[in-house]
Amino acid sequence: MILIDGKKISDAARAEIKERTEKLKKETGKTPGLATILVGDDPASQTYIKSKIKACEDAGIRSMHYSLPASSSQEEIIALIKKLNDTPDADGILLQLPLPGNQDAQDCINAISPLKDVDGLHPFNAGMLNLSKSWNEIIKKNLLVSCTPLGVIYLLQKSQIPMEGKTAVVIGRSNLVGKPLSMLLLANNATVIMAHSKTKNLKEICKTADIAVAAIGKPGFITKDYVKDGATVIDVGINRADGKLCGDADFESFKDTDVAITPVPGGVGPMTITMLLENTLKAFENRRSEITK
Ligand code: NAP
Numbered sequence: 001m002i003l004i005d006g007k008k009i010s011d012a013a014r015a016e017i018k019e020r021t022e023k024l025k026k027e028t029g030k031t032p033g034l035a036t037i038l039v040g041d042d043p044a045s046q047t048y049i050k051s052k053i054k055a056c057e058d059a060g061i062r063s064m065h066y067s068l069p070a071s072s073s074q075e076e077i078i079a080l081i082k083k084l085n086d087t088p089d090a091d092g093i094l095l096q097l098p099l100p101g102n103q104d105a106q107d108c109i110n111a112i113s114p115l116k117d118v119d120g121l122h123p124f125n126a127g128m129l130n131l132s133k134s135w136n137e138i139i140k141k142n143l144l145v146s147c148t149p150l151g152v153i154y155l156l157q158k159s160q161i162p163m164e165g166k167t168a169v170v171i172g173r174s175n176l177v178g179k180p181l182s183m184l185l186l187a188n189n190a191t192v193i194m195a196h197s198k199t200k201n202l203k204e205i206c207k208t209a210d211i212a213v214a215a216i217g218k219p220g221f222i223t224k225d226y227v228k229d230g231a232t233v234i235d236v237g238i239n240r241a242d243g244k245l246c247g248d249a250d251f252e253s254f255k256d257t258d259v260a261i262t263p264v265p266g267g268v269g270p271m272t273i274t275m276l277l278e279n280t281l282k283a284f285e286n287r288r289s290e291i292t293k
Contacts, residue, residue: 002260004232005152009271010156014059017277021060024284031286033062034089034118034276039077040070042099049096055273061280070100075263076109077103085113090119091284094276097176115287118279120146121175129180135187142282149181150278151271152213152234153188155262160233161211163188169206171222172215177236203228214248216225219293222249224257233261234270241244 015249025031034056038049049065056063064087066080077095084090092118099105109117112125125144132138135153142171155161172178182192190211195202206212206226214222215236227233239247247264254261262268 002256003157004159004234004260004262004267005165006155006262006267007132007270009155010151010274011211012047013102013154013158013271013274014277016054017274017281018059020281024281025060028288030284031060031062031089032091032280033064034280035064035084035087036093036094036096037066037077037080037084038069038096039068039072039103042100045048045096045098047064047084052094052276054272055277061277062089072101072103074103074107077108080106083112085116088227090116090288092116092280093274094118114144117144118147118276118283119249120144120150120180120216126175126180129183132183132187135184138184138187142286144282144286145184146176146180147185147279148177148215148236148268148272150275151268152181152236153184155234155268155271156211156232156277159260161260163190164212165189165191166210167191167193167208168211169193169195169209170213170215171199171202171206172213172217172236177215185211196226206237216248218248218277219246220248220250224250224253224259227254227257227259230258231260231261234268235262235264238264238269270286 005136019101036049052252053063086092093112095108109121114122117125125137127144129145170178171184173194173196182194185192203226207228208216211232212227213234217240219241235247235249239246
């Protein structure tokens with residue numbers, strides 16, 4: 001087994017982001033800022049938000065946090081988002097998902113200014129990703145792309161795992177992970193197969209993959225029987241089983257193989273927050289060029 005150390009790659013990326021933040025502050029006299037919104041008090045969401053706030057502080061990015069009660073109406077959430085759209089110090093706005101009640105998450109996201117949509121979930125940004133013809137275009141246009149998929153591409157690039165001409169199977173078709181990741185792999189010239197709960201012969205399809213990405217939400221689902229020798233497994237899943245954090249891949253089953261794999265924890269997870277910082281800097285840069293246009 002070859003371990004893809006997401007924590008190590010993420011630490012190096014955060015050090016670079018910190019340097020860039022310092023440089024941007026010197027150049028502009030302004031501090032890039034991220035506004036986070038948490039509705040309700042779900043313990044897992046609270047933990048994610050705390051990690052995001054700490055990561056901002058460590059990188060020198062200003063963080064502004066807003067807590068709303070679980071009983072908040074969609075209109076109240078949207079009113080806060082609109083206020084933050086007009087707040088100059090908030091370069092990025094992150095609405096922690098899932099929402100606790102029957103508020104419509106996509107309606108709330110649609111209220112975020114596309115320029116501040118650091119999760120890349122606004123239809124404008126999701127559409128721009130779909131329209132992109134290449135990775136170079138995505139980078140050149142400083143597009144705001146969903147953080148977890150962006151982190152996966154970063155991990156593959158930093159681990160020197162080629163994508164061009166390779167077969168990539170993405171298991172899971174959510175708007176948050178599976179769909180944008182498939183578009184990013186396509187932009188990197190992989191041949192992409194999108195699989196989901198209705199896919200027939202999943203094992204056989206996965207066996208054709210040079211890169212298999214599991215974004216399912218089922219602990220230990222992908223075993224070594226799904227993966228061919230020498231392939232790469234990117235485990236996006238974050239699950240709890242027997243009180244422990246684990247991924248969608250059965251990590252132990254890959255021990256005696258020559259498969260390259262990301263662990264959980266310490267694989268894709270740290271990269272997601274790192275890409276949130278990256279997107280906050282992109283949003284700052286994009287808005288700066290908007291303002292000075
Ligand atoms: P989601 O919205 O629940 O989507 C799960 C996807 O898996 C769906 O497309 C579903 O197919 C598919 N699926 C379910 N059972 C399947 C099966 N037996 N065979 C094939 N496909 C199956 O989840 P998500 O938001 O994409 O998240 C997926 C996992 O990643 C979760 O564990 C989540 O916690 C984790 N995650 C991690 C990070 C991170 O930073 N590492 C970030 C986001 C999410 P259908 O569409 O047909 O239902």
